[in-house]
Amino acid sequence: MLRIEALEAGYGDSQVLFGMNFEVGVGEVVTLLGRNGMGKTTTVRTIMGIVRAQKGGIFLDNEPIHELPSFRIAQRGIGLVPEGRQIFPNLTARENLIATANRAASNRSNGGSAAEWTLDRVLDLFPPLAERLRSMGNQLSGGEQQMLAIGRALMTNPRLLILDEATEGLAPLVRAEIWRVLERLKAEHLSILVIDKNVEALTRIADRHYVVERGCVVWAGSSEELKAAPEVQRQYLGV
Numbered sequence: 001m002l003r004i005e006a007l008e009a010g011y012g013d014s015q016v017l018f019g020m021n022f023e024v025g026v027g028e029v030v031t032l033l034g035r036n037g038m039g040k041t042t043t044v045r046t047i048m049g050i051v052r053a054q055k056g057g058i059f060l061d062n063e064p065i066h067e068l069p070s071f072r073i074a075q076r077g078i079g080l081v082p083e084g085r086q087i088f089p090n091l092t093a094r095e096n097l098i099a100t101a102n103r104a105a106s107n108r109s110n111g112g113s114a115a116e117w118t119l120d121r122v123l124d125l126f127p128p129l130a131e132r133l134r135s136m137g138n139q140l141s142g143g144e145q146q147m148l149a150i151g152r153a154l155m156t157n158p159r160l161l162i163l164d165e166a167t168e169g170l171a172p173l174v175r176a177e178i179w180r181v182l183e184r185l186k187a188e189h190l191s192i193l194v195i196d197k198n199v200e201a202l203t204r205i206a207d208r209h210y211v212v213e214r215g216c217v218v219w220a221g222s223s224e225e226l227k228a229a230p231e232v233q234r235q236y237l238g239v
């Protein structure tokens with residue numbers, strides 16, 4: 001579904017991605033692992049068209065998307081839960097959820113077979129949000145903001161959901177809640193790209209993993225292979 005090919009990108013003169021390669025298949029849950037500063041968020045920003053690819057390509061259903069503007073990439077069916085959540089602080093939780101939802105119509109015509117995401121379905125996935133709909137974004141707890149960020153991405157009816165450090169800084173119980181939701185989305189055959197530090201949870205949920213070091217993939221394998229490779233975890237992840 002998504003294929004990243006020999007991708008190079010960066011900020012001004014400072015190159016961050018040096019030939020990044022990986023794939024996410026339909027219905028797969030795939031991770032990008034690696035220490036801070038290795039280029040995972042830059043990869044995500046390049047996929048979303050926020051940072052421009054300098055070389056290489058990004059293909060969605062075999063079609064190049066690396067020259068499209070961000071809103072078109074979102075319309076093609078990629079939903080991002082960005083690092084740091086980026087909730088609109090002065091909108092209510094409800095407004096945060098529906099702010100981007102009008103993209104749904106174009107995504108649906110894009111051949112998505114899954115049921116359409118609605119406010120009710122998001123609240124069913126995250127019951128605590130139901131009582132907070134009238135609260136402003138900046139009044140929500142970290143966990144509530146994260147649920148809101150995931151709900152907001154789902155409201156665009158993505159076929160591929162990207163989560164960048166979605167459990168960072170959250171209490172263990174809230175974190176577990178996020179993992180539960182990912183498992184549920186996986187069961188609904190959503191394709192998911194996850195960036196996170198919790199290798200143990202990820203080996204339980206994800207199908208395949210890519211380890212990123214200085215802007216390129218240095219190791220790839222299944223959850224079984226990653227569990228059986230403590231030296232990979234030590235060398236590249238500091239686990």
Ligand SMILES: Nc1ncnc2c1ncn2[C@@H]1O[C@H](COP(=O)(O)OP(=O)(O)O)[C@@H](O)[C@H]1O
Binds near residue numbers: 011035038039
């Ligand atoms: N907006 C920016 N401008 C310049 N350099 C940046 C910017 N964002 C990130 N970088 C640099 O790019 C490198 C990769 O960062 P990032 O993609 O955020 O890594 P990761 O998500 O793996 O922690 C780091 O050296 C970081 O300092």
Ligand SMILES: [Mg+2]
Binds near residue numbers: 040041042083164165
């Ligand atoms: Mg990052």
